[in-house]
Amino acid sequence: MAHARRRATLTSLDGPARADRGRDIEGLDVPQPPEVLAMILCDQVITDVESNKKSLIGLFDQVETVALPCVIHELHIYLSLTDGHGTLPVALACVTVDEGEQLFRGEAEIEFAGPLQVIEMHFVFPNARFPRAGEYRFQLSALGQVLRERRFLVTYV
Numbered sequence: 001m002a003h004a005r006r007r008a009t010l011t012s013l014d015g016p017a018r019a020d021r022g023r024d025i026e027g028l029d030v031p032q033p034p035e036v037l038a039m040i041l042c043d044q045v046i047t048d049v050e051s052n053k054k055s056l057i058g059l060f061d062q063v064e065t066v067a068l069p070c071v072i073h074e075l076h077i078y079l080s081l082t083d084g085h086g087t088l089p090v091a092l093a094c095v096t097v098d099e100g101e102q103l104f105r106g107e108a109e110i111e112f113a114g115p116l117q118v119i120e121m122h123f124v125f126p127n128a129r130f131p132r133a134g135e136y137r138f139q140l141s142a143l144g145q146v147l148r149e150r151r152f153l154v155t156y157v
Contacts, residue, residue, distance in 0.1 A: 044058060065157070086112060
């Protein structure tokens with residue numbers, strides 16, 4: 001007796017296959033939010049001119065202050081993104097946890113040549129001002145959705 005074999009195709013519960021993501025029904029690239037590999041707060045980002053390697057100096061997720069408002073002379077936020085499609089604007093904002101008030105914001109436009117590309121970038125916020133002690137959030141967003149949120153704590157000592 002001959003047995004019929006059926007070819008099974010596994011589909012992800014997370015959505016379309018990686019090769020199909022970011023394409024419309026006609027196969028054209030459409031902007032799609034990327035995957036956030038890293039979102040790191042630090043004092044400085046140094047890029048080696050020969051290798052293009054990044055060095056992150058002074059990593060932190062909280063700050064202690066003796067005076068309020070707390071002002072950080074230069075706040076750097078390093079980002080590593082992948083699995084994006086097309087050109088899309090991204091925004092990084094600092095908001096208060098209690099009221100959701102936006103304290104400061106940076107914007108950039110990124111372009112992915114393909115979904116396997118990794119884009120490294122960083123935002124610099126000069127004189128970043130935190131009005132009171134407490135918890136804040138850094139929110140990275142694209143295409144109307146928050147991609148990653150990072151907690152930041154200001155402590156008055």
